Each structure stands twice: as structure tokens, then as C-alpha cells.
Amino acid sequence: MYGSCPISPGSSHEPGGAVSEIPEPSSRDQTSLLKLRAQQCRFIGSDAGSETIFCGAPTSPGSSWCPWHRRLVYTKPLSPRLA
Numbered sequence: 868m869y870g871s872c873p874i875s876p877g878s879s880h881e882p883g884g885a886v887s888e889i890p891e892p893s894s895r896d897q898t899s900l901l902k903l904r905a906q907q908c909r910f911i912g913s914d915a916g917s918e919t920i921f922c923g924a925p926t927s928p929g930s931s932w933c934p935w936h937r938r939l940v941y942t943k944p945l946s947p948r949l950a
Contacts, residue, residue, distance in 0.1 A: 889934045892924035910936035 897912055897920050908922035909931045924933035932940055 889938065892922050892933050892935050896923035896925075897921065898923035908933040908936055910940070 892908065896907070898907065899918050899920060903909070903921050903923065906926050906928070908924045908926055910922040910933070911919055912922050913920040922933060922936055924935070926933055930937060
């Protein structure tokens with residue numbers, strides 16, 4: 868399921884130029900809306916068929932997405948251009 872994503876969020880640039888790998892979420896965590904709990908990723912993995920399926924992987928406190936999907940949904944604001 869996640870392999871078909873056109874963007875690869877698998878690596879993260881850390882301060883100082885280091886790159887850390889973010890593990891891809893497991894399909895075992897996928898869940899339906901009615902079974903979704905606190906600190907489970909709300910990224911919609913599939914809405915085909917009769918039921919929407921969410922990622923369900925663990926999230927960090929205060930985040931709606933696991934680290935893998937956070938890289939897809941959050942972008943840093945562009946710095947203002949100097950004129």
C-alpha cells in the first residue's frame with residue numbers, strides 16, 4: 868500500500884546535514900475509523916470500497932500522523948525571498 872506513494876518520505880534531514888531513516892508503517896496497524904484510537908495515525912491509506920482505512924501506526928504526542936506520513940503532510944514554510 869505505501870509503496871505506491873509517489874513521494875518517498877523514508878528519510879529525514881536532521882540539523883547538521885545528517886540523514887535519519889524513518890521506518891515505513893506496518894500494514895498490521897491499519898484500522899477503520901470506528902477502531903481508530905488516540906495516538907494512531909490518521910492518514911487515509913485507502914477509501915476504496917465500503918470502509919475508509921487509516922494508517923493506524925503510532926504517533927508522537929500532539930501529532931495526528933506517524934513520522935512517515937508526517938513527512939508527506941507537513942512542509943516547512945518557504946523562507947522570504949530577499950528583494
